Amino acid sequence: MTHSSIKLSKTDDVIFSENIFDLSLEQQDMITNELSSDTVTSMLERCPQYEKFYSSFGNLREGVSHCPKIPTTTFKLADIKSSDCGVIEKWCLSSGTSGLQSRIPRNRLTLDRLLGSVRSSLQLLREWHEHELKIIHLGPDNESAGDVWFPFVMGLTELLYPTASVMDSSGAIHLSTAIEEINDALATTNLHVGIIGPPFAFLQLCKFAHQNNIVIKGLDRITTVTGGGWKRLSGDMIPQVQFREMICHYLGLNSVSQVRDAFNQVELNTLIIECEHHRKHVPPWLYVQTLSPSDLQPLGDNQLGLLGYIDSSCDSYPGIIISDDIGIVSRGRCDCGRYGVFMEIVRRVERGFQGGCALALDRPRVTEGEIRFV
Amino acid sequence: MFSQSDFEELHSQTTDGRSLACWISRATAKEAKGVIIVASAFGRCMHHNSSIASYLINNGYDVVRYDSINHVGMSYGEMMNFTMGDALLSANHAVDLAKALFPARTLGFFSTSITSRIAFALAAQRDDIDFLITLSGVVNLQKTLARVFGEDYCALQLHDVPHQVIFEGLSVGAKNFYQDMMSGNWLSLESTRDTIMQLKSPMTCFASSDDDWVEISEVKRIFSELDSRSLSLIELEGCGHDLGENPAMARMVMRDMVKRCYEYCGFKGALIREPSYNMLLKTALQERRIQRKTISAEVTKSTIDYSITK
Ligand SMILES: [Zn+2]
Numbered sequence A: 001m002t003h004s005s006i007k008l009s010k011t012d013d014v015i016f017s018e019n020i021f022d023l024s025l026e027q028q029d030m031i032t033n034e035l036s037s038d039t040v041t042s043m044l045e046r047c048p049q050y051e052k053f054y055s056s057f058g059n060l061r062e063g064v065s066h067c068p069k070i071p072t073t074t075f076k077l078a079d080i081k082s083s084d085c086g087v088i089e090k091w092c093l094s095s096g097t098s099g100l101q102s103r104i105p106r107n108r109l110t111l112d113r114l115l116g117s118v119r120s121s122l123q124l125l126r127e128w129h130e131h132e133l134k135i136i137h138l139g140p141d142n143e144s145a146g147d148v149w150f151p152f153v154m155g156l157t158e159l160l161y162p163t164a165s166v167m168d169s170s171g172a173i174h175l176s177t178a179i180e181e182i183n184d185a186l187a188t189t190n191l192h193v194g195i196i197g198p199p200f201a202f203l204q205l206c207k208f209a210h211q212n213n214i215v216i217k218g219l220d221r222i223t224t225v226t227g228g229g230w231k232r233l234s235g236d237m238i239p240q241v242q243f244r245e246m247i248c249h250y251l252g253l254n255s256v257s258q259v260r261d262a263f264n265q266v267e268l269n270t271l272i273i274e275c276e277h278h279r280k281h282v283p284p285w286l287y288v289q290t291l292s293p294s295d296l297q298p299l300g301d302n303q304l305g306l307l308g309y310i311d312s313s314c315d316s317y318p319g320i321i322i323s324d325d326i327g328i329v330s331r332g333r334c335d336c337g338r339y340g341v342f343m344e345i346v347r348r349v350e351r352g353f354q355g356g357c358a359l360a361l362d363r364p365r366v367t368e369g370e371i372r373f374v
Numbered sequence B: 001m002f003s004q005s006d007f008e009e010l011h012s013q014t015t016d017g018r019s020l021a022c023w024i025s026r027a028t029a030k031e032a033k034g035v036i037i038v039a040s041a042f043g044r045c046m047h048h049n050s051s052i053a054s055y056l057i058n059n060g061y062d063v064v065r066y067d068s069i070n071h072v073g074m075s076y077g078e079m080m081n082f083t084m085g086d087a088l089l090s091a092n093h094a095v096d097l098a099k100a101l102f103p104a105r106t107l108g109f110f111s112t113s114i115t116s117r118i119a120f121a122l123a124a125q126r127d128d129i130d131f132l133i134t135l136s137g138v139v140n141l142q143k144t145l146a147r148v149f150g151e152d153y154c155a156l157q158l159h160d161v162p163h164q165v166i167f168e169g170l171s172v173g174a175k176n177f178y179q180d181m182m183s184g185n186w187l188s189l190e191s192t193r194d195t196i197m198q199l200k201s202p203m204t205c206f207a208s209s210d211d212d213w214v215e216i217s218e219v220k221r222i223f224s225e226l227d228s229r230s231l232s233l234i235e236l237e238g239c240g241h242d243l244g245e246n247p248a249m250a251r252m253v254m255r256d257m258v259k260r261c262y263e264y265c266g267f268k269g270a271l272i273r274e275p276s277y278n279m280l281l282k283t284a285l286q287e288r289r290i291q292r293k294t295i296s297a298e299v300t301k302s303t304i305d306y307s308i309t310k
Helices: A010-015 A025-046 A047-055 A108-122 A149-155 A175-188 A198-213 A231-236 A240-251 B045-058 B084-101 B115-125 B143-149 B175-186 B189-197 B216-223 B248-265 B279-310
Strands: A002-006 A090-093 A103-106 A133-142 A163-167 A194-195 A220-226 A259-263 A273-274 A278-282 A285-293 A305-311 A321-334 A340-347 A364-366 A370-373 B007-011 B019-025 B034-039 B060-068 B107-112 B131-135 B164-167 B170-173 B203-208 B233-234
Touching: A002 B019, A002 B248, A010 A025, A010 A108, A010 B248, A025 A047, A025 A285, A025 A305, A025 A321, A025 A340, A025 B107, A090 A149, A103 A108, A108 A273, A108 B248, A133 A149, A133 A198, A149 B060, A175 A194, A175 A198, A194 A198, A198 A220, A198 A240, A198 A321, A220 A240, A240 A259, A285 A321, A305 B203, B007 B084, B019 B045, B034 B045, B034 B084, B034 B248, B045 B248, B045 B279, B060 B084, B060 B189, B060 B203, B060 B279, B084 B107, B084 B115, B084 B175, B107 B115, B107 B248, B115 B131, B115 B189, B131 B248, B143 B164, B170 B175, B189 B216, B203 B216, B203 B248, B216 B233, B233 B248
Parallel strands: A002 B233, A133 A163, A133 A194, A194 A220, A220 A259, B034 B060, B034 B107, B107 B131, B131 B203, B203 B233
Antiparallel strands: A090 A103, A259 A273, A278 A340, A285 A305, A305 A321, A321 A340, A364 A370, B007 B019, B019 B060, B164 B170
């Protein structure tokens, strides 16, 4: 016989390995340090735009915590991509709640790794087989989601499980259909029911159930995952604890541990999800830190600041970013028993952080109301 | 009957009158380079192979997929009556059908996991299969089943075997399966070695180094007896049994698989055309919707059985 082998990169070995959240904190830290440092080095070589941005900071202190990170606003103004990433399979768009949309180029490897991140984050829920779970998606199906990021990510669950999407192509959520689907699955099957969608859709679902005296007895058979934020309905925003209790009440759930939140944004290629104790566990291929909003100096654990990331799952663009979110990063042992790094989003900054836009304004070109980098 | 997706659905009767569901996809190229039969893994259906089928048709191959009889999927019967014998009969029927639909074409057979154990037997029996490609192929069925179910039922007497066992949430009738396996000489590593020594066609095997269900050392041990023209073993480093959980490795394997098909069909070095992500995603979703609609009733029943057993 002839014998040969196929090997993936270190990054892929981590992203596609099983039980990544069961590693010790030391093991996770080691992986994070190695991968994030390699990612910065690689992007300096592969992305001239990032290299130029990085160089503009002059002499820098060593280490990933100090390396310059691109404000996410920049992706609204320029197309930033690595030079050797092959075919861009999808230009992913933010939902654009405040004017311009971010445009993120993703190649096949980046998209495959995203699916890997969705799979591994599901380990924090429970691992259902395809025949054991039915998903009700309070959002659009893949075709209607198009290139808009969060609905696209949520819609990927249909690859894994039978999914009923109850938002039509006009953006209307059919609440009565959602309730029918939920109650039908509960009554006629023994499947577990996963309900996913943006928080404002859950609020509407609960209001609809309340107004129409609809009783849902989810008991231990429903798990909900919210994601995507409140968008333009931020006026309706409800604090997390009350929000969970509301869902628990109207869906008739046994425990708030069945109500989870997931976090992602178009510039980030990793899905971060809550464990049963409502802590968002950060997988080790993602480096996360907080930075001082005034001078962007790195802050320590448990200090409120702008969230910054180095996402090693990004191959086609530098996922080395500062977000518009204010949050806290902590580490240690969670009550769920898993060790790791945790992050919490506290609020968004009033206006997108604009520093570093020189990157985009180098040679701007106006196209149909958007500024692109050419 | 034609469906919305890019395949033709056929329901063909086996010699004993049971219906075998097949999806026939035609190569996008004018002249096909060959026909590949893609067998579903145990507990999986035709739609789980949508990406493999897309890679093959995009690179000039006609593809025949089928769901085994007495298995989850669109063919006759249920998992409660699954046997290796019926799986072999299904594979034989799929080859006959492919031969009838695409006469005089080079024919390859692709299989995964336990279905590869079927494929070894199939290719040892027939001389009209031109090449085999296997992924995570099971070589020691008794050991694999013991790992999957957490207990070595094959070591028990028939009366001690439970009525059913659960595989990935699906109920599988254990007594039928057991009796058929005992009479068919499927179980041991030695039986697999004896079978592959009789193979008439060359074979490429993709085997994962971290497969919990198939020990790569056993794969190497029995395959090392075959000469290099007959067998290429490709080790997937750091990978587990189910490539569905590792799309990055799955993509490398699909590219390599196309390359092997080219070599077996006399097109060595031809350009590998990669289907676009959007096309793969669209096809995968469409096929899942079609298949899930058909099998939801069956699965519902099986899942209820599961809770009773627990
Ligand atoms: Zn936790």
